[in-house]
Amino acid sequence: LFPLRLGTALRRGYRWMILRAPWLYELIYQVFFVGKRAPGTSPLTVLAAARLRRLVDGWRPDEVVSTFHLAAQITGRLRERGGLACPSTVLVTDFAVHRLWLHRGNDRYLCPNPDIIGYIAACTGQPALRCAPVVRPVFGRAVADPGRMARSVGVDPAARLVLVSGGSWGAGEIVATARALVRSGRYTPLVLCGDNAELRRRLRAAGLGPALGWRDDVPELMAAAYALVDNGSGLTCEEAFAAGLPVVIHRPISGHGRDGARAMAAAGVSACTGDPTALLEALDLLDDARTRKRRADRASALFRSMPAESGLVSSPKGRVLGLDERRAGQLDDAVGQAPDADRLEHDP
Structure with missing residues (x-):
């Protein structure tokens, strides 16, 4: 809709900020999106x-x-x-x-x-x-098979799989998140990298679990996973809610991502963490069946609207x-x- 290819420039500029200069997007967000004089x-x-x-x-x-x-x-x-x-x-x-x-x-x-x-x-x-939430129905119908999914991505079938997402651009502190999960010895990260080839190379070079590109089996991945760790509080989280998969939002991206993470946590549909210790504690809490069910019930209530x-x-x-x-x-x-x-x- 914009003249002189301005739309393309805006889209590329936004992506560059999210991936390379999140502090700049945070500044723009605070001044123009939520500032009192905006x-x-x-x-x-x-x-x-x-x-x-x-x-x-x-x-x-x-x-x-x-x-x-x-x-x-x-x-x-x-x-x-x-x-x-x-x-x-x-x-x-x-x-x-x-x-x-x-x-x-x-x-x-x-x-x-x-x-x-x-x-x-x-x-x-x-x-x-x-x-x-507007989510494809398949997310509520996928059959859980953690062992088969683990074997298909080359990890131990007994591993506790944690799906890690940084959106289609692979934004945020994904490598640090995957490293914290691997070092715990309790969780195996499956990282959705989207189209971010550089992120995939970094994860593989560091030996931080399977680094996945574009996938058309995300419903099956969610059905097999123990939890989703996300940083954007957007559609991927809503898809996890539909799948009954607990969500932890860790180190959310700047601006709307951080505000969305706080809103989800306040609604009781997800946890929000800011450091590796808190992330692992939030995941460990999901071992308790009552905690897991309470979170799932609050998330599924969204779909009764x-x-x-x-x-x-x-x-x-x-x-x-x-x-x-x-x-x-x-x-x-x-x-x-x-x-x-x-x-x-x-x-x-």
């Missing part, structure tokens, strides 16, 4: 709004759904100024939310974290509904489901309890 709308929206409007005019969709904070800013600006005729829904994919997710021009917000629904509604003045797709359907007339019911007093407690799918009525 602008409510990103100036980048002006550059992309015209192109999005042309796309919408050509496609004539029934609804526009944003799954990224900058996209939510663009759609909110267009909707507020009459440049977007159809409803605009924002699906918040982070467990924590910062101001650049929130624009009063959007029609409604869907969010998997019930603790921030009220905050979203108060900031935007728009309906905010709790929805289940309204499915996100039930909150996305709009009528050809542009009526926003949930908004009319709320005005009429028929949508009960949108902050704490999402309506069941069969309670959502469609226009003829």
Whole structure:
């Protein structure tokens, strides 16, 4: 959507910061995303709004759904100024939310974290509904076979496998995390490196367990693992919740990663640690069946919310489901309890 290949430059710059200069991203995040004097709308929206409007005019969709904070800013600006005729829904994919997710021009917000629904509604003045995380159903159906999985990656079938993830870019202090697990003698790390070939080389050179590239069997890996150690508090964590796999977020990445980790820990769906000793203690606690079950129950409760797709359907007339019911007093407690799918009525 950005002119002069600015989008490509922004994407590459963001990746460079996350991998090479996380302190710089943290500075930008504190100043522009959560700072008290930060602008409510990103100036980048002006550059992309015209192109999005042309796309919408050509496609004539029934609804526009944003799954990224900058996209939510663009759609909110267009909707507020009459440049977007159809409803605009924002699906918040982070467990924590910062101001650049929130624009009063959007029609409604869907969010998997019930603790921030009220905050979203108060900031935007728009309906905010709790929805289940958007995760492929296969993550809840994979069959556990730790021994077979261990043999397939070349480790002892009796090993206690801990899946380690740094996102698709292999960001964060992954080598140090894997080293702490190996040195404990109690856990064998399986590291998901994504497309980070350098990370794979470093892990293999240090003898720190299997270093895995892109995989299409992540549901099976999660079913076989003892726990997931992640540093991003994003989709991979939600996939683990669906799989019933306990999550420990260790040394989260800067900015939204750290805020998301704190929000997940506050909700009781994961642990958050900052040093190797705390990481191993958090993993050891999962040996207790009651602790493991309590964590799994809290995480699985997220999926008993309204499915996100039930909150996305709009009528050809542009009526926003949930908004009319709320005005009429028929949508009960949108902050704490999402309506069941069969309670959502469609226009003829």
